[in-house]
Amino acid sequence: MSAAVEETFGGAGRQPFALTAAGIWRNGLLAAGTWFLAAALTYGLPDVIVWGATDAFAAVMLAGAGVFLTLSVTVHRLGGLGRTLVHYGPWFVVLGLWLAAWEVLTAKLGWLPKPFFSPPQGLLHVYVTDWERLLICVAYTGRLWGLGFFSGILVGFAAGVALGWSKRFAYWGMPLLKLIGPVPASAWIPCTFFIFPTTFHASIFLVALASGIPVAILTAAGVGQVNRSFYDVARTLGADNRFLVLKVAIPASLPNVFVGLFMGLYYSFAVLVVAEMLGAKFGLGWYLQFNTAYSAYANVYAALIVMALICAGLVRLLFLVRDRLLGWQKGIL
Amino acid sequence: MSLAIAESPVSRSIALDVEAVSHRYELDGKELQVLDGVSLSIAPGEFVALLGPSGCGKSTLLRLAAGLETPTAGSVREDGRPITAPDPDRILVFQDATLFPWRTVRANVATGLEARGLLRAQAHRIDEVLRLVKLEGFAEFFPHQLSGGMAQRAALARALVNDPKLLLLDEPFGKLDSLTRLRMQNELLDLWKSAGFTALLVTHDVEEALLLADRVIVLSDRPASIVAEVRVDQPHPRRRDDATLVALRRSLLEKLGISHDV
Ligand SMILES: Nc1ncnc2c1ncn2[C@@H]1O[C@H](COP(=O)(O)OP(=O)(O)O)[C@@H](O)[C@H]1O
Ligand SMILES: [Mg+2]
Numbered sequence: 001m002s003a004a005v006e007e008t009f010g011g012a013g014r015q016p017f018a019l020t021a022a023g024i025w026r027n028g029l030l031a032a033g034t035w036f037l038a039a040a041l042t043y044g045l046p047d048v049i050v051w052g053a054t055d056a057f058a059a060v061m062l063a064g065a066g067v068f069l070t071l072s073v074t075v076h077r078l079g080g081l082g083r084t085l086v087h088y089g090p091w092f093v094v095l096g097l098w099l100a101a102w103e104v105l106t107a108k109l110g111w112l113p114k115p116f117f118s119p120p121q122g123l124l125h126v127y128v129t130d131w132e133r134l135l136i137c138v139a140y141t142g143r144l145w146g147l148g149f150f151s152g153i154l155v156g157f158a159a160g161v162a163l164g165w166s167k168r169f170a171y172w173g174m175p176l177l178k179l180i181g182p183v184p185a186s187a188w189i190p191c192t193f194f195i196f197p198t199t200f201h202a203s204i205f206l207v208a209l210a211s212g213i214p215v216a217i218l219t220a221a222g223v224g225q226v227n228r229s230f231y232d233v234a235r236t237l238g239a240d241n242r243f244l245v246l247k248v249a250i251p252a253s254l255p256n257v258f259v260g261l262f263m264g265l266y267y268s269f270a271v272l273v274v275a276e277m278l279g280a281k282f283g284l285g286w287y288l289q290f291n292t293a294y295s296a297y298a299n300v301y302a303a304l305i306v307m308a309l310i311c312a313g314l315v316r317l318l319f320l321v322r323d324r325l326l327g328w329q330k331g332i333l
Numbered sequence: 334m335s336l337a338i339a340e341s342p343v344s345r346s347i348a349l350d351v352e353a354v355s356h357r358y359e360l361d362g363k364e365l366q367v368l369d370g371v372s373l374s375i376a377p378g379e380f381v382a383l384l385g386p387s388g389c390g391k392s393t394l395l396r397l398a399a400g401l402e403t404p405t406a407g408s409v410r411e412d413g414r415p416i417t418a419p420d421p422d423r424i425l426v427f428q429d430a431t432l433f434p435w436r437t438v439r440a441n442v443a444t445g446l447e448a449r450g451l452l453r454a455q456a457h458r459i460d461e462v463l464r465l466v467k468l469e470g471f472a473e474f475f476p477h478q479l480s481g482g483m484a485q486r487a488a489l490a491r492a493l494v495n496d497p498k499l500l501l502l503d504e505p506f507g508k509l510d511s512l513t514r515l516r517m518q519n520e521l522l523d524l525w526k527s528a529g530f531t532a533l534l535v536t537h538d539v540e541e542a543l544l545l546a547d548r549v550i551v552l553s554d555r556p557a558s559i560v561a562e563v564r565v566d567q568p569h570p571r572r573r574d575d576a577t578l579v580a581l582r583r584s585l586l587e588k589l590g591i592s593h594d595v
């Protein structure tokens with residue numbers, strides 16, 4: 001037993017491909033076990049309060065257990081995907097335990113009561129019954145976020161380069177940026193209503209502001225910190241100002257720009273709820289507020305999970321872009 | 334006569350005149366006098382070495398000649414015209430290689446051609462100079478993957494690809510191991526003979542100065558002024574145990590304030 005525990009919790013880092021000699025993925029078996037436990041508890045014990053999708057949740061957990069059981073003998077044939085699955089093996093084991101505990105504490109014992117808490121089948125019920133509306137909300141939020149984020153980082157990047165490069169820009173711009181930076185997004189709502197023709201434009205502006213400001217600040221700092229010798233070298237080689245900005249200042253400050261992009265990505269998600277307060281008809285932020293107002297917390301949690309997954313996916317994507325562009329940094333960092 | 338000059342390799346080199354140059358840096362409101370009345374004339378195609386204690390202002394003199402700074406007093410001229418701005422005809426190879434870390438070796442070497450819009454026409458030169466500094470196998474490497482010596486050679490290639498008329502070298506071989514150093518010294522000498530540029534080399538190595546240069550100039554402690562000037566007439570290739578060179582080395586070391594038994 002202790003060997004299994006050691007492999008599950010301590011061994012993952014040391015042996016990324018934790019397979020036994022017989023080719024059985026031990027963590028896969030354990031995950032199948034914990035998921036089956038969750039399924040059995042869900043199905044076997046009575047609910048204190050009725051929730052919609054108890055049987056469906058038990059079925060999902062059972063299916064998961066089946067999948068892990070199959071994977072425990074076939075995972076080594078899956079190549080790269082298999083290695084990733086094996087890497088996250090301990091997570092799958094704990095996820096099963098966690099879902100089982102969540103199930104018992106909410107639906108079976110009622111220690112975490114309605115309406116503030118929801119058992120897993122409550123969330124599942126939301127996805128099953130309200131998926132169409134959620135999908136529409138994802139699309140609306142995607143449009144708002146895409147327009148806001150990309151216009152924000154574009155303007156933020158250009159402003160950051162100008163602020164870092166030109167002393168005159170920095171003289172007037174830096175104090176303004178420092179003043180605007182900490183102002184919470186909701187404080188802008190009154191003037192955005194006045195300035196922008198539609199509430200949609202105002203919402204885009206709020207998202208753009210949230211994502212653009214960290215990009216501008218970090219880009220300006222990055223351009224300002226560029227080693228002066230790089231400019232000297234480029235100038236002796238015949239570079240004009242345009243070359244110095246485009247081919248020296250910008251690539252040299254790109255690591256900083258990416259820090260700003262990551263911050264901007266997080267802030268842009270945090271501001272979505274506020275941005276969709278401005279009379280939006282759909283959207284994840286709107287969905288959160290709407291359901292909070294009706295104390296439909298299961299819907300709130302369900303939407304939060306969707307948002308978190310989308311944000312994590314975008315962060316992952318940004319990491320890929322960064323590794324692509326900043327390959328030259330390997331070994332420096 | 335004038336026609337002969339136009340056609341000879343002299344046209345690929347320039348005369349550098351440093352006239353009564355003094356230079357001060359401003360540091361936290363305090364003035365730091367670095368050069369004090371330095372006068373120096375370098376003929377087209379001449380190879381001059383600068384020796385001096387560290388911190389005396391050698392790099393500063395090269396920055397003035399490159400046009401990266403203008404002197405507080407006096408004038409620096411190329412072929413009689415004042416030097417006011419950097420120009421790819423006068424290239425400075427910095428003390429640290431200062432390669433652009435985000436560019437491969439090839440892209441680093443290409444910088445000068447790219448900046449002047451000559452990349453398309455002269456791309457073949459990149460491979461030539463990479464072969465010259467023995468880095469042809471490392472063209473796609475990034476600077477962090479190079480040794481100190483390789484980085485210094487890449488920096489040299491980045492200068493040479495522009496066919497400079499004045500090559501300013503700031504302790505370019507300081508970081509090389511002694512074997513590579515010897516080879517690079519010979520390469521530089523061959524290059525200087527064939528390309529015919531004017532060379533001004535800062536070094537802390539008396540032997541290196543004597544092996545390479547037509548003239549060795551010794552600077553004093555900061556603020557630097559010229560304390561000695563030695564002509565070296567020995568033909569190349571020079572032997573380091575040549576009696577004349579050994580005698581010159583001894584007298585130069587003395588002028589640098591180091592006793593005989595070194
Ligand atoms: N940009 C600068 N600002 C202020 N002081 C400088 C600057 N560059 C060099 N110095 C100072 O000038 C002196 C001479 O520097 P440098 O020319 O690099 O000496 P060397 O190359 O002979 O070692 C040093 O004391 C150095 O600290
Ligand atoms: Mg120096």
